[in-house]
Amino acid sequence: MINEEINQLLSKSLSLENKLLNLFSLRLFDNSERIRAANIVCSIAFEHAESAKILISTGNLTSATGLVRLQYEALVRAMWLLYSASDVAVSKLMAELTDDNAHRANKLPMLTEMLVKLDGKAPEEAMDALKEFK
Numbered sequence: 001m002i003n004e005e006i007n008q009l010l011s012k013s014l015s016l017e018n019k020l021l022n023l024f025s026l027r028l029f030d031n032s033e034r035i036r037a038a039n040i041v042c043s044i045a046f047e048h049a050e051s052a053k054i055l056i057s058t059g060n061l062t063s064a065t066g067l068v069r070l071q072y073e074a075l076v077r078a079m080w081l082l083y084s085a086s087d088v089a090v091s092k093l094m095a096e097l098t099d100d101n102a103h104r105a106n107k108l109p110m111l112t113e114m115l116v117k118l119d120g121k122a123p124e125e126a127m128d129a130l131k132e133f134k
Contacts, residue, residue: 010053017049033094038082045074072133073111079130080114083121 024042028035048071055064081090089108109117115134118127 006056010057013049013053017046021046034081034085034087034090037090037094038078041074041078041081045071045078048074072130076111076114076118076130079122079126080109080118084114084117 024039024046028039048067052064052067052071055061055067081093092108111134115127115130118130
């Protein structure tokens with residue numbers, strides 16, 4: 001019974017993911033660093049979702065739970081990039097990966113601070129869901 005329920009949930013999740021991916025196949029609003037950065041981080045969130053579903057389908061629920069947390073963090077980061085990150089922070093994340101740039105990017109805000117900075121800037125419904133999940 002549980003496997004059947006999990007398979008039904010995975011199927012519904014795949015259906016939702018396909019609908020969302022149709023949106024992501026559309027052309028970006030513009031080619032700014034901010035939009036491109038948010039798009040990249042969203043793609044990482046989708047990758048985490050796909051990997052979590054694979055783990056769930058094989059019964060590796062503990063590992064899947066860890067990936068769901070990473071997916072959540074990627075979603076928060078994407079929203080932060082889109083709605084409230086400074087231009088300097090966006091540039092740090094989009095810079096070529098070097099030791100120096102990696103060190104500077106490590107100084108970016110942590111998840112809780114990103115959520116605080118998003119409050120009042122991102123859509124309220126999305127913020128409610130992010131806070132509930134946290």
